[in-house]
Amino acid sequence: xxxxxxxxxxxxxxxxxxxxxxxxxxxxxxxxxxxxxxxxxxxxxxxxxxxxxxxxxxxxxxxxxxxxxxx
Ligand SMILES: [Zn+2]
Numbered sequence: 001x002x003x004x005x006x007x008x009x010x011x012x013x014x015x016x017x018x019x020x021x022x023x024x025x026x027x028x029x030x031x032x033x034x035x036x037x038x039x040x041x042x043x044x045x046x047x048x049x050x051x052x053x054x055x056x057x058x059x060x061x062x063x064x065x066x067x068x069x070x071x
Contacts, residue, residue, distance in 0.1 A: 008053075013047060024045050025051050026045050
């Protein structure tokens, strides 16, 4: 069982049989040549509460579409 922690608040997000108990935002970014982080891969996990907090500060909110099926 792999324990992931929210990078923002440190809360544990426990993974259970490949499914996270709590849904979260996972970002894996390979920074490219035109960034100052060329050849670096950054991983981050953000819990839903921190996500909501984070995007509430955006000038342009994330585009939201409704899905008919849950993944
Ligand atoms: Zn968090």
